[in-house]
Amino acid sequence: MLLRETLEAYDVAFATTDAKIAAQRGLADADILPDCNQNTPIKALLCALVAAKIILKHRPHIVLSTGAAPGYFCLLAGRLVGAKTLWIDSVANGEELSMCGKLSKKTAHACLTQWEHLADGSAVKYKGAVL
Amino acid sequence: MILVTVGMQLGFDRLIEAMDHLAPSLGMEVIAQVGKGEYTPQNMEARISIAPAEFEQLIGRCKLIVAHAGIGTVLTAQRFGKPIVLFPRRFDHGEHRNDHQVATARHLDGRPGVLIAMDESELAARIDEGLSMNAGDAPISATAAQLRQAIGSFIETGKL
Numbered sequence: 001m002l003l004r005e006t007l008e009a010y011d012v013a014f015a016t017t018d019a020k021i022a023a024q025r026g027l028a029d030a031d032i033l034p035d036c037n038q039n040t041p042i043k044a045l046l047c048a049l050v051a052a053k054i055i056l057k058h059r060p061h062i063v064l065s066t067g068a069a070p071g072y073f074c075l076l077a078g079r080l081v082g083a084k085t086l087w088i089d090s091v092a093n094g095e096e097l098s099m100c101g102k103l104s105k106k107t108a109h110a111c112l113t114q115w116e117h118l119a120d121g122s123a124v125k126y127k128g129a130v131l
Numbered sequence: 132m133i134l135v136t137v138g139m140q141l142g143f144d145r146l147i148e149a150m151d152h153l154a155p156s157l158g159m160e161v162i163a164q165v166g167k168g169e170y171t172p173q174n175m176e177a178r179i180s181i182a183p184a185e186f187e188q189l190i191g192r193c194k195l196i197v198a199h200a201g202i203g204t205v206l207t208a209q210r211f212g213k214p215i216v217l218f219p220r221r222f223d224h225g226e227h228r229n230d231h232q233v234a235t236a237r238h239l240d241g242r243p244g245v246l247i248a249m250d251e252s253e254l255a256a257r258i259d260e261g262l263s264m265n266a267g268d269a270p271i272s273a274t275a276a277q278l279r280q281a282i283g284s285f286i287e288t289g290k291l
Contacts, residue, residue: 001210002206002209002210002275003278003279003282005279006279006282006283007282010286062285062286064282084285084289086282086285086291088278088282091202091206092202092203094202094231094234094235094238095231095234109289110285110290110291112278112281112291114278115238125291127277127278127280127281127291128273128274128275128276128277128278128279128280128281129272129274129275129278130206130209130274130275130278131205131206131209131239131242131245131272131274131275
């Protein structure tokens with residue numbers, strides 16, 4: 001949400017797991033995904049299908065995600081239809097890169113951490129932080 | 132009004148007690164979200180938890196936030212353009228499972244609108260500094276400008 005100003009210069013669509021928060025922030029038309037994590041395999045499968053449907057609906061040129069698992073599925077689906085993909089690890093992950101950050105290193109075209117000490121000099125870069 | 136928050140998961144008596152002692156000298160209302168602590172404040176309004184919508188309302192009308200060093204709280208403060216004093220939980224006081232809040236506080240030191248009190252002795256001075264800041268006109272941080280530029284570049288050129 002803190003990056004919204006940067007994105008609104010473009011044709012942008014939001015996807016999130018929480019319809020209430022989306023509405024609260026004035027994004028009533030956001031696409032909603034079921035939440036899931038590595039311990040909920042059946043929900044994860046459902047989430048992956050919804051992510052694919054959302055990607056096919058919008059056919060984005062670019063997919064940005066800050067995670068977590070539902071964001072990762074959107075990024076993966078985006079990659080499969082030829083979108084440029086960027087992972088931005090949440091600023092909440094200051095101790096180590098999130099699980100999804102580690103996965104997305106191999107999936108996304110580019111991967112950012114918001115903490116300088118977590119950049120690895122190659123796949124994971126630091127280019128500033130929302131704070 | 133000053134809003135004190137320690138997050139919804141754990142109590143944080145060291146901060147709540149320090150704020151309770153300072154409250155009479157601050158010259159304004161202090162409202163505290165105290166979590167599951169044991170200390171009972173005498174000088175400020177204390178609530179175990181505050182529902183998200185009301186919490187945002189309180190953030191909107193407070194002049195300063197005093198909080199544990201949780202990233203979620205820092206992001207909320209930034210979204211509302213409010214100055215925040217961070218008081219990290221410490222492992223050696225049994226306040227968290229490790230010292231990541233101390234690390235977070237050190238990393239955030241010096242960012243616009245963020246003040247750090249590493250312990251009770253620094254709290255009063257940081258609160259004074261925070262109250263003299265003008266909420267809302269904090270400039271966008273250099274790191275945020277850098278991140279926006281990197282994302283803009285990725286969108287336009289496919290490269291960071």
